Amino acid sequence: MDAVLVTPPSEGRVPLYFKKQSPGVCFLSSYLRENGFEALVVDSYLLGLKTSETVERILDLNPLLIGLSIPDVASLRPMMEIAGSLRSSGIDSHITVGGYIPTVASQELLSSFQGIDSIIRGEGEVPLLELMSALKNKRTWENVPGISFPKGDSSVAVPLGKPVQDLDQLPLMARDDLPYVLTSGAREADISSSRGCYGQCSFCCMPPFYDASGSREWRGRSPQNILNEIEFLINHYGVYNFHFTDENFIGDNQKARTRAVEFITLFEKRCLDIQFHVSCRADDVDFELFQRLKRIGLRGVFLGLESGVQSMLDRLNKRITVQKNIKALEILDHLEIEYFPSYIMMDAFTTTAEFSENLKFLQSNNIALHPGYILQKLIVMPKTKTQYMLADQGRLLGSFWEGYSYSMDESMERLYQILSIGLRPLIDLSNTIHEKQVDNSLPRATPLLMKAKEKVSSAAINFSSEAVQYILDNGSPGTDSPFIRKLSGKAGDFTEEMCKLMGLLIEVSLNRTG
Numbered sequence: 001m002d003a004v005l006v007t008p009p010s011e012g013r014v015p016l017y018f019k020k021q022s023p024g025v026c027f028l029s030s031y032l033r034e035n036g037f038e039a040l041v042v043d044s045y046l047l048g049l050k051t052s053e054t055v056e057r058i059l060d061l062n063p064l065l066i067g068l069s070i071p072d073v074a075s076l077r078p079m080m081e082i083a084g085s086l087r088s089s090g091i092d093s094h095i096t097v098g099g100y101i102p103t104v105a106s107q108e109l110l111s112s113f114q115g116i117d118s119i120i121r122g123e124g125e126v127p128l129l130e131l132m133s134a135l136k137n138k139r140t141w142e143n144v145p146g147i148s149f150p151k152g153d154s155s156v157a158v159p160l161g162k163p164v165q166d167l168d169q170l171p172l173m174a175r176d177d178l179p180y181v182l183t184s185g186a187r188e189a190d191i192s193s194s195r196g197c198y199g200q201c202s203f204c205c206m207p208p209f210y211d212a213s214g215s216r217e218w219r220g221r222s223p224q225n226i227l228n229e230i231e232f233l234i235n236h237y238g239v240y241n242f243h244f245t246d247e248n249f250i251g252d253n254q255k256a257r258t259r260a261v262e263f264i265t266l267f268e269k270r271c272l273d274i275q276f277h278v279s280c281r282a283d284d285v286d287f288e289l290f291q292r293l294k295r296i297g298l299r300g301v302f303l304g305l306e307s308g309v310q311s312m313l314d315r316l317n318k319r320i321t322v323q324k325n326i327k328a329l330e331i332l333d334h335l336e337i338e339y340f341p342s343y344i345m346m347d348a349f350t351t352t353a354e355f356s357e358n359l360k361f362l363q364s365n366n367i368a369l370h371p372g373y374i375l376q377k378l379i380v381m382p383k384t385k386t387q388y389m390l391a392d393q394g395r396l397l398g399s400f401w402e403g404y405s406y407s408m409d410e411s412m413e414r415l416y417q418i419l420s421i422g423l424r425p426l427i428d429l430s431n432t433i434h435e436k437q438v439d440n441s442l443p444r445a446t447p448l449l450m451k452a453k454e455k456v457s458s459a460a461i462n463f464s465s466e467a468v469q470y471i472l473d474n475g476s477p478g479t480d481s482p483f484i485r486k487l488s489g490k491a492g493d494f495t496e497e498m499c500k501l502m503g504l505l506i507e508v509s510l511n512r513t514g
């Protein structure tokens with residue numbers, strides 16, 4: 001075997017809806033294959049392999065090159081263990097790492113990550129192929145653009161090459177694990193149709209990743225190239241449900257808008273019976289565009305709302321107004337397109353008044369959101385503007401290796417504790433509904449189910465509003481005070497009622513399919 005590309009094992013249980021292929025390593029694998037090399041993905045995250053099982057698989061394959069993908073900080077420890085075990089087993093393959101973390105933090109990794117030979121920064125296709133060719137032909141690899149490697153007490157970083165401009169030049173991502181996804185995982189195929197993001201949101205890891213990769217510019221595959229992939233997936237795997245994983249499926253510049261319109265026109269002509277989901281910013285939502293997208297199969301939108309409070313949107317550098325967020329919601333509601341908002345309820349500076357305003361925004365816009373979102377604290381990702389801002393203000397806690405954090409003001413901390421206890425039953429219930437939709441024991445979207453979701457969401461919002469009002473009026477109660485017990489009791493009773501309804505729904509849908 002020439003190359004094995006590995007995704008990190010998960011330390012906890014992976015929910016069904018996360019059991020998907022990893023587009024990054026699948027692109028790398030197909031790019032190497034297209035250029036004449038044998039390449040295989042060992043997707044430990046998807047297949048639920050433990051660290052030791054991952055190491056065994058790699059050792060069995062005994063490849064010339066091992067590529068470890070590290071998308072987030074939590075994956076660092078398992079990947080270090082894998083590299084360490086491989087080395088102590090005596091394997092002499094070249095071990096390289098790539099992905100978001102190695103790209104933005106190559107220095108940190110090289111100074112502490114024993115056992116690896118190199119890091120490939122940025123988008124990996126071209127440099128990985130060059131590295132692979134050099135190893136196979138026993139040439140020097142130390143001059144591959146975008147590679148970093150340890151040298152003596154320090155390290156070398158070869159300047160980046162240009163990222164691939166025309167994404168149509170890349171082969172379609174490898175689909176070896178798609179049958180597993182369709183039978184035992186998310187039951188839909190992920191498609192990556194663009195790269196780059198024009199946003200500058202301070203909390204997001206995309207700007208630092210694309211900056212360190214050589215270009216932030218939005219680049220989209222052509223509509224015909226996407227259609228080819230979808231037809232291939234229908235014909236070979238019988239899949240009709242798709243999820244576009246792009247940061248922004250629509251994009252903001254003229255080129256991107258033109259692609260969206262051409263995409264719609266092409267799919268209108270083909271009349272495929274498909275369903276798909278996309279992600280975008282609220283200011284990408286345009287009535288006419290989304291009306292046409294719905295007609296060709298758009299069923300849901302992952303919408304980057306982030307907040308319903310202007311002061312928070314400004315702090316997050318979202319560069320959008322609350323009115324624009326509302327407008328997007330009105331359009332999607334009007335078109336009856338389901339949406340899943342990305343929402344940040346709290347950052348280091350959120351006040352109880354802002355939290356309360358955020359809840360009112362959710363309530364007044366009838367946002368049926370997963371109750372877990374109410375506990376959504378801003379996560380500090382390494383090398384983001386947020387990390388630097390918190391450090392400047394002396395508010396940053398934790399470290400690169402264990403993950404960063406911060407403390408909020410006392411009343412917000414107390415509120416967070418209360419809500420963590422009180423919302424738990426509603427969160428568990430929502431997770432169960434979601435899992436049952438993915439494994440098909442509940443229908444994906446029926447009016448009754450939408451109603452149930454709305455009820456859960458509004459119960460969670462009411463519960464949270466009561467808690468925040470109590471704190472505003474009386475100060476923070478202890479976690480075992482009568483007030484908290486009353487609130488938890490209410491949530492518990494409500495959950496019981498909803499569980500009965502869910503049981504009924506499951507029976508109805510089983511009878512329908514049975």
Ligand code: B12
Binds near residue numbers: 007070072096
């Ligand atoms: C699809 C997706 C998933 C899929 C696939 C995951 C994966 N590893 O690809 C699933 C559903 C499994 C998933 C799960 C999770 N995800 Co996710 N996911 C995404 C999403 C939407 C798209 C990623 C993608 O396909 N990009 C396109 C490909 C082409 O780019 P790429 O993966 O970066 O790969 C390129 C380069 O990085 C490089 N590269 C990557 N790996 C390697 C390896 C080597 C050896 C080399 C040389 C190069 C290289 O080359 C690739 C090709 O050019 C992003 C958000 C986004 N829009 O980017 C979030 C995102 C990556 N996920 C994120 C998170 C937090 C998670 C979870 C922790 C969620 C959770 N709560 O459990 C898990 C962790 C999973 C894991 N350990 O892999 C965060 C990561 C944040 C961070 N950096 O800290 C992101 C950025 C979302 C966000 N904004 O918060 N995710």
Ligand code: SF4
Binds near residue numbers: 281304
């Ligand atoms: S949050 Fe969305 S719009 Fe903002 S930078 Fe990240 S991907 Fe871009």
